[in-house]
Amino acid sequence: MRISVIGCGYLGAVHAACMAKLGHEVVGIDIDERKISDLSAARAPFFEPGLEDLLREVQETERLSFSTDMAEALGSTVHFICVGTPQKQGENAADLTYVDAAITGLIPHLSPGDLVVGKSTVPVGTAARLSTMIKEAEPEAHLMWNPEFLREGHAVSDTLRPDRLVYGVADGSEEHDAVRVLDHVYTVPLEAGTPRLVTDLPTAELVKTAANSFLATKISFINAMAELCDAAGADVTLLADAIGLDDRIGRKFLNAGIGFGGGCLPKDIRAFMARAGELGADQALTFLREVDAINMRRRTRVVELTRDLCGGSLLGQRITVLGAAFKPESDDVRDSPALSIAAQLQLQGAVVTVTDPEALKNAARRFPELHYEASTGKALQRADALLLLTEWQEYRDLDPYEVASIVASPKILDGRNILDASKWRAAGWTYRGLGRP
Numbered sequence: 001m002r003i004s005v006i007g008c009g010y011l012g013a014v015h016a017a018c019m020a021k022l023g024h025e026v027v028g029i030d031i032d033e034r035k036i037s038d039l040s041a042a043r044a045p046f047f048e049p050g051l052e053d054l055l056r057e058v059q060e061t062e063r064l065s066f067s068t069d070m071a072e073a074l075g076s077t078v079h080f081i082c083v084g085t086p087q088k089q090g091e092n093a094a095d096l097t098y099v100d101a102a103i104t105g106l107i108p109h110l111s112p113g114d115l116v117v118g119k120s121t122v123p124v125g126t127a128a129r130l131s132t133m134i135k136e137a138e139p140e141a142h143l144m145w146n147p148e149f150l151r152e153g154h155a156v157s158d159t160l161r162p163d164r165l166v167y168g169v170a171d172g173s174e175e176h177d178a179v180r181v182l183d184h185v186y187t188v189p190l191e192a193g194t195p196r197l198v199t200d201l202p203t204a205e206l207v208k209t210a211a212n213s214f215l216a217t218k219i220s221f222i223n224a225m226a227e228l229c230d231a232a233g234a235d236v237t238l239l240a241d242a243i244g245l246d247d248r249i250g251r252k253f254l255n256a257g258i259g260f261g262g263g264c265l266p267k268d269i270r271a272f273m274a275r276a277g278e279l280g281a282d283q284a285l286t287f288l289r290e291v292d293a294i295n296m297r298r299r300t301r302v303v304e305l306t307r308d309l310c311g312g313s314l315l316g317q318r319i320t321v322l323g324a325a326f327k328p329e330s331d332d333v334r335d336s337p338a339l340s341i342a343a344q345l346q347l348q349g350a351v352v353t354v355t356d357p358e359a360l361k362n363a364a365r366r367f368p369e370l371h372y373e374a375s376t377g378k379a380l381q382r383a384d385a386l387l388l389l390t391e392w393q394e395y396r397d398l399d400p401y402e403v404a405s406i407v408a409s410p411k412i413l414d415g416r417n418i419l420d421a422s423k424w425r426a427a428g429w430t431y432r433g434l435g436r437p
Ligand code: NAD
Pocket: 006, 007, 008, 009, 010, 011, 012, 029, 030, 031, 032, 035, 082, 083, 084, 085, 098, 099, 101, 102, 105, 119, 120, 121, 122, 148, 149, 150, 151, 152, 263, 264
């Protein structure tokens, strides 16, 4: 099948490569010339495990090409829309400029029978509006919404072997022709047993925002429990283990720490609240405001704890921040809690050094005022306090005895509650976790 993928960022580049791996002939289209030139040379424009190998593998088959020219979409029967839907400047709502531009740019190149498949995360109601735009220009073309659930850091395997496929179609019917076309695209995962659900358009859009809201709520729930554990002298990690054994609750996504960030969860819950307001259903989502507030409070809490750890003042304290990416196995620093904490500490007079195995280039673009050091060993030198803020394996594996001999003062704040507190204390460290005595 000939497929175009419009928007080649974290979602689209992986989707394009994976569709080619599944046997399709794919053209990836983006307006960013640098990205397209990297991808054309089989270089991943961002860090995602396995992506570069996959790009090399599929480009040898000549089934994958990239272009900045939307006209290249002509001749594809399926067009995936994978452009960004960031938060609007100064508002909670999603900025749909890029989605609208992608559809407007694609329309002149659509042929009768083509299928446009939205993958970007959009406010409910967007698909119906875009469907009307497409039908007015090409009545024989169809629009579906097929939300994406991949996790950065696992994007390749999540795309090749998704845990579910959701197809939103105009009439919500299994019998819709578009369902068969998309089944053909996803033959391999479907034959491997991936569950597929056919819904109407608004349900498909809502599945994605509801899923992200649930995940955000779970994280903020355990972080609220961490606040209580701090107040009561209890241990939130043991609390999570104990409640997580109830399979109605489950242990996943119950790790208290510095909270969630990235290019999805924060902006998606805000856009969801904004859209609920437009629909007159804002009361249904007022709890998300609290979820957001708990999450943002984590960052302030870490700054306060660091001040405590440094004896009451941050002025002139050399703080080393381990991790800049919003999560490990990614170089994505969009709304990264680690970087936001690093910047706040610096503003309050600390001398901050940030290190990360992959995300330093992106971090330096966002926060040029911070000092960055690529070598972990050098970053640790003469630190008055360490903050572990992104749980890369390299930082989990640090040897407390060895690190103690490098830093100026053995004090550590474990922002992800992943270190063995007793081991670090036995090595002479002042160890602080979040929600742990
Ligand atoms: P991104 O910013 O990494 O990529 C978006 C890409 O779209 C950019 O490369 C940009 O240049 C390109 N673009 C913008 N306008 C264009 C146009 N008119 N024509 C062609 N290309 C255009 O964003 P992302 O993280 O890949 O997210 C894309 C969408 O997928 C968002 O809606 C996001 O919420 C959703 N999503 C992302 C993830 C994730 O983990 N990143 C997971 C699931 C869903």
